[in-house]
Amino acid sequence: MALVYSCCFWFSLRLGGIIIALFSIIQALIVLTISCVGYSNPKNIEEKITFWVNDLNLIFTKEFVNNLRSDPTKTLGLIILLTCIYIIICMMYVYGAYKCNNVLMMPYIVAELVRLIAFTVLVITLLLTLKKNTMDIGLLIGASVLGGFILLGMFYLWVCAANLPIVINEKEHDEYVATITKLEELLQETKPKTLIGFDYVPRSNYNEALYSKHIHRFQ
Template sequence: MPVMYSFMFWFSVRLGSIIVAIITLCQVSAGLITCAVWVNDLSGVSRQLDEWLNNNNLYYMQPVLINMEMNPKSFLDGLITFLVIQGITCLLLVYGAYKINLYLVYPYILVDLVRLLFVSINFVIAMTLVKENVFDLGVLIGGSVIGGFIILFLFYLWFCVVSFCQIVKEVEKIKEVPTLSNDGDFYQKQEGAVGINNGYNLPLGKPYF
């Protein structure tokens, strides 16, 4: 069963998937610009990491940050590579949603799920470190609430694309089910007989195409 039948209570999940791809492309572009700035100032990145290591109790993150401080370029190269791959999956998602080709949508679902898990884990780690180093309950609560809402929104965008795939599969199954006609004979639904514009609605009557 699809998680949702509409995006933002107004758009179809097909159009919503295209909007999600555009939003993610904007995030990827911002990330690439930031990485480009950092690549041109590797010494500054190392100094900032060294300052964090000296001024904060980073516990289990200390070995990771030390490695990043020693070789920030490798870390940035890996991040840029991932962002480029994600940008490509966004373009595939736009075309796949437009052509209703799920094979072009699946790469985005997989890559973005990896990103969401990475962001969620790092958010939990960041809040743990804030709790240990910033003795201000307001900062901890504010950061947790704002960060939590951002992550929930990102998961909402991801579930829109997942729902698009679920609905397309549901429609394909319905198209394969023989239907009893008025004269008692079974017939298959025609290829073009599925879709909100052709007089066929899914449960709840939500427009999905």
């Protein structure tokens, strides 16, 4: 059973799913652009990371940041590759939603769930890092609320996208049941008629006189 039947209380799940996938493509293009710029300027990336390592308390992410600083092109190249694959998966979902093809939509649903889990870990890590590097409680509360609302909205959009195949299956099932019911009604209408003498007469039409006229033939 689907959890939602409309997207944002306004769009159908089909149109909403297409819009969500296009929105994901826009996000991916932004990440791809930033990654390409960083890939072409590794020195700037190293300087920024060096500043973070020297001036910020990076807690448990320090080792990862140091690895990124040692070879930023490798990490950025991997991000570019994954982003390109993700864009292709988003396009598959758009086409699958347009054609109501569940198989084409499943890769996006799985990939988006993985991306949201990774993004959740990233947000939590950033909040913990912010907590270690600031004494401003208002800033920390504001960042936590903002991060929570962003995650809530993204997970809601994922639920909408993930429920589209379920709604399609339910619709196909309802159509199948309606077809079976219609066929049963047609079979009832074309039910074999009662043999009276040598003529086929519907049960509802024969009467006592007709019965008396022909019954002697079978005695």
